[in-house]
Amino acid sequence: MFDWLGTALPETSTMAPRVETLFAFIELFSIVSGVIIVAGLGYFIWRYRRKGSDDKTPYIEGHRPTEIGVSLVLFVFVMVMFTWGYVDYYSMLRAPANSLEINVIGKQWLWEFQYANGKKTINELRVPLGQPVKLIMTSDDVLHSFYIPNFRIKQDLIPGQYTTLWFEATKAGHQIALCAEYCGTSHSNMHADVIVMQPQDFVDWLEGFTTAEALEGQEGLEAPGGHSLVEEGIELFRTKGCLACHSLGKEELVGPSMEGLFGRERQLQEGEAVRVDENYLRESMMEPLRKVVKGYPPVMPTYKGQLSEEELNALIALIKSLKKE
Ligand code: CUA
Numbered sequence: 001m002f003d004w005l006g007t008a009l010p011e012t013s014t015m016a017p018r019v020e021t022l023f024a025f026i027e028l029f030s031i032v033s034g035v036i037i038v039a040g041l042g043y044f045i046w047r048y049r050r051k052g053s054d055d056k057t058p059y060i061e062g063h064r065p066t067e068i069g070v071s072l073v074l075f076v077f078v079m080v081m082f083t084w085g086y087v088d089y090y091s092m093l094r095a096p097a098n099s100l101e102i103n104v105i106g107k108q109w110l111w112e113f114q115y116a117n118g119k120k121t122i123n124e125l126r127v128p129l130g131q132p133v134k135l136i137m138t139s140d141d142v143l144h145s146f147y148i149p150n151f152r153i154k155q156d157l158i159p160g161q162y163t164t165l166w167f168e169a170t171k172a173g174h175q176i177a178l179c180a181e182y183c184g185t186s187h188s189n190m191h192a193d194v195i196v197m198q199p200q201d202f203v204d205w206l207e208g209f210t211t212a213e214a215l216e217g218q219e220g221l222e223a224p225g226g227h228s229l230v231e232e233g234i235e236l237f238r239t240k241g242c243l244a245c246h247s248l249g250k251e252e253l254v255g256p257s258m259e260g261l262f263g264r265e266r267q268l269q270e271g272e273a274v275r276v277d278e279n280y281l282r283e284s285m286m287e288p289l290r291k292v293v294k295g296y297p298p299v300m301p302t303y304k305g306q307l308s309e310e311e312l313n314a315l316i317a318l319i320k321s322l323k324k325e
Helices: 015-047 064-093 199-208 211-215 229-239 278-286 309-321
Strands: 100-107 110-114 120-122 124-128 132-139 144-148 153-157 163-168 173-179 191-197 265-267 273-275
Touching: 015 064, 064 163, 100 124, 100 144, 100 153, 100 309, 110 124, 110 309, 120 124, 124 199, 132 144, 132 153, 153 163, 191 199, 229 309, 278 309
Parallel strands: 100 132, 124 191
Antiparallel strands: 100 110, 110 120, 132 163, 144 153, 144 173, 173 191, 265 273
């Protein structure tokens, strides 16, 4: 309806028309109020002009009903914009529970994508059409920002923590993803190709594609050798010594068992509560003494500098897989 007000960018996600409609509303409101203000200004200049050399400036008092009326009408419009924006932003932040999760790592200067089955791609994000996709993102070095203009979504990637972004593509084909946060020399070259595939083609690709292909020519990144993230997580759990204190089953050792941990609310020693999510798990490995769960001794050593972002994703994937349904 308001196409003439829009940005002329294709709209290829479920969020895009929503952003576009709100944008058109705000723009239309700005145009109408701009016209009213300028026309009013012109009218008053004409109405109260100096009519002759003996013309005296009249003493004008305020008009309370008009003042209150104008303020109220503007207040209502601004609150409509706020509420509308809040509702859209809220649904942008909350991915549907059945979303396909993909890990994203931003690095100077490339995008790395890790799928649950261990597949990794560089600067190429393949997703199924018509299915919600949740990106769990972090940065290896400095701030980056993942931005898909045609989807109308954007989110910063922050070193040392996870942020998320979700979308549902509504059109098959290629889209471009950009880095929208200045991150050094090659910032402007930090693109990824977003390929929206028919669901069955996506499954075929996900299961048949060899990681070595995607990694060809990319030095310093090794293929996971056909292990899923969870399998890689189990391997790490063993080799990094986690098993000495944490069991993956029911057994309680020095530290909490990992079974059914994800998504639970835990009571801390200081009395506050914390929900076990990706950020809490990450913090517990990097700064284990910061938020110790009540009833456990504060003895865990830090794993800072000992785990790569990819390994952290694998460990978290493992812990998430032990979630109780
Ligand atoms: Cu990464 Cu700009």
